[in-house]
Structure formats: C-alpha cells, structure tokens
Amino acid sequence: MEGFDIPVPMGRPELFDFEGISMTHYFTDNWENIQKFQARPDDILITTYPKSGTTWVSYILDLLYFGNTAPERQTSLPIFFRVPFLEGTFPGLPSGVEQTDKLPTTPRLIKTHLPVQLLPKSFWEQNCRVVYVARNAKDNAVSYFHFDRMNMGDPEPGDWNTFLKRFMDGKMVFGPWYDHVCGYWEKKQTYSNIHYMFFEDMVEDTGHEVERLCSFLGLSTPIEERERITKGTHFDAMKQNNMTNYSTLPIMDFKVSPFMRKGKVGDWKNHFTVAQNEQFNEHYKQKMKNSTLRFRTEI
Ligand code: A3P
Numbered sequence: 001m002e003g004f005d006i007p008v009p010m011g012r013p014e015l016f017d018f019e020g021i022s023m024t025h026y027f028t029d030n031w032e033n034i035q036k037f038q039a040r041p042d043d044i045l046i047t048t049y050p051k052s053g054t055t056w057v058s059y060i061l062d063l064l065y066f067g068n069t070a071p072e073r074q075t076s077l078p079i080f081f082r083v084p085f086l087e088g089t090f091p092g093l094p095s096g097v098e099q100t101d102k103l104p105t106t107p108r109l110i111k112t113h114l115p116v117q118l119l120p121k122s123f124w125e126q127n128c129r130v131v132y133v134a135r136n137a138k139d140n141a142v143s144y145f146h147f148d149r150m151n152m153g154d155p156e157p158g159d160w161n162t163f164l165k166r167f168m169d170g171k172m173v174f175g176p177w178y179d180h181v182c183g184y185w186e187k188k189q190t191y192s193n194i195h196y197m198f199f200e201d202m203v204e205d206t207g208h209e210v211e212r213l214c215s216f217l218g219l220s221t222p223i224e225e226r227e228r229i230t231k232g233t234h235f236d237a238m239k240q241n242n243m244t245n246y247s248t249l250p251i252m253d254f255k256v257s258p259f260m261r262k263g264k265v266g267d268w269k270n271h272f273t274v275a276q277n278e279q280f281n282e283h284y285k286q287k288m289k290n291s292t293l294r295f296r297t298e299i
Pocket of ligand 1: 048049052053055143144146262
C-alpha cells in the first residue's frame with residue numbers, strides 16, 4: 001500500500017480488560033466498525049492466536065489464490081497489506097476494516113486474532129470459510145515473548161519468568177491461549193466450515209498441509225504448483241523475502257529479535273527451566289482437562 005508512512009509509536013500500549021479479555025487500544029479503537037463488519041460468502045478468514053503461524057498460512061493462501069495471476073503483488077505488496085488485520089487500528093494506516101473493505105481481490109483473505117466469541121457475526125452468517133492455525137502452548141509462549149520484546153505495538157513483556165506467568169494467567173493481548181484454541185475447536189463441532197490446522201503438522205510436512213488446505217478450499221491446484229508454494233513458503237525463503245519478513249514495519253525492532261525468528265517445534269526447551277516446565281504442565285492439565293484437543297510439543 002503506497003503513500004503510507006508508517007510511524008513508530010511513542011510508547012508501548014497499556015493492557016486493559018475488554019469484553020472479558022485483555023486487549024490494547026490498537027485492537028479496540030475501531031470496535032463498532034469491527035463488530036458491524038460485513039463479510040461476504042467467499043471471504044476466507046485466517047484466525048489464530050498470535051504467534052501460531054498466521055503469516056505462514058496467509059502467504060500460502062495468497063500464493064494459492066493469486067500467485068500466478070498477480071506477479072506484482074508478490075514483489076511490491078507486503079503480506080500484511082495483502083491479508084489485512086481486521087481489528088488492527090494503527091496510527092498512519094487505514095484501519096483493518098477499511099483495508100478489507102477496499103480489497104480488490106476475490107476471494108478476500110482476512111486475518112484476525114479475535115477469540116471465537118468476539119468475531120463479527122457476519123462471518124458465521126455468511127458461512128465463510130475459516131482457517132484456524134493452532135500451535136502448542138509452550139512454543140507459542142516463547143514465540144510471543146520474543147515478539148513482544150521486539151514489537152513496540154505490544155506491552156513490555158518483562159523477563160521470561162514474568163511473561164510465562166502472565167501467559168498462564170491469560171493476561172495476554174487477545175486473551176488466554178487456552179480459551180482461544182479451545183473456543184475454535186469447540187466451534188468446529190457446530191460450524192463445519194472451519195479447517196483446524198496445527199503449526200507442528202506444518203513444520204513436519206508442509207506439502208501435506210498445503211494439500212489439505214486445497215481440499216478444504218475446493219482448489220484443484222496441480223501438484224507442481226503446490227510444490228512450488230511449499231518451497232516458496234519455507235522458513236528460509238520467507239525470512240529472506242522482504243514482503244513476508246515484516247522488515248518494512250518500523251514498529252518492530254529487528255535488532256532485538258527478528259519476526260522470522262526460528263520457526264521450530266520444541267524451542268521451548270531452550271527457555272523453560274525444569275521448575276517452570278513442571279508448573280506449566282500441572283497448570284495446563286487443569287486448564288485443558290475438559291478438552292479433546294491434543295498438541296505435540298515435539299516432532
Ligand atoms: P518463532 O518465533 O518460534 O520463530 P505469526 O505469523 O502468527 O506471528 O507466527 C510467527 C511464528 O511463526 C514465528 O515463530 C515465525 O518464525 C514462525 N513462522 C513464520 N513463517 C514460518 C515458516 N515458513 N516456517 C516455520 N515457521 C514460520
């Protein structure tokens with residue numbers, strides 16, 4: 001999106017309670033318009049808890065739909081403009097709702113981190129396809145920690161121990177991980193147009209996950225094209241690609257940590273102490289005891 005000079009914010013935002021979850025004003029300032037958002041039946045919503053592989057899946061979908069038809073899109077438009085962040089309202093930029101309303105593409109690919117209960121109703125009413133990506137809680141927490149260190153648009157994370165406690169308490173932007181992943185998992189029981197994916201499966205066999213995505217989306221993308229997409233969306237390729245590595249966003253300080261950080265399953269082992277791991281496991285068992293959802297913390 002040309003003509004927008006994205007400013008660096010003056011200070012980190014405060015966390016506050018909003019509709020039962022923790023939020024910052026960047027995602028609530030435009031609340032009325034977010035709730036009123038008019039989805040179209042062919043919209044595709046990419047829904048995730050932050051740091052679960054949103055950008056990866058966004059790029060895969062973008063290539064599946066527009067990789068061949070719009071080459072200039074691939075070289076000049078960062079992924080965060082191709083796939084607008086619905087609830088985002090950042091200074092110097094049109095809101096996520098405005099960006100989505102102006103998208104010239106069909107289908108429109110839209111990103112959100114909203115928990116299931118806060119999603120604008122029209123997505124359900126229009127029976128839109130929803131792609132949900134979930135990541136195991138331990139790696140998700142580690143990734144979120146490093147992200148908050150470098151992303152001036154989120155509250156200060158403090159040290160790892162403080163952050164991990166806050167993660168377990170659910171006092172994170174977009175609320176508790178536990179409720180988020182379980183909320184969409186349960187929704188799947190009554191709303192069949194959700195494709196629930198796991199970050200760990202994507203790392204293990206990206207090609208297979210691309211194939212499954214095509215089948216959910218009703219796409220008959222030839223195998224050679226799928227293989228090209230699998231290769232083009234590999235961690236190393238996305239890290240090198242300025243249109244997918246977020247290096248064009250001044251709100252992020254890459255000197256602290258890159259957006260494309262490691263992309264691994266099991267990096268939590270480099271962060272959790274034995275005591276933290278024991279406490280986390282105990283707490284996790286309680287929080288997830290009523291859910292059939294199962295994650296892998298290593299592959
Ligand atoms: P790490 O911090 O563990 O490296 P989101 O897009 O939801 O913000 O998620 C970001 C996380 O996904 C980061 O995790 C990032 O490195 C990882 N990621 C993004 N693209 C990836 C890819 N192609 N392969 C593996 N991991 C990827």
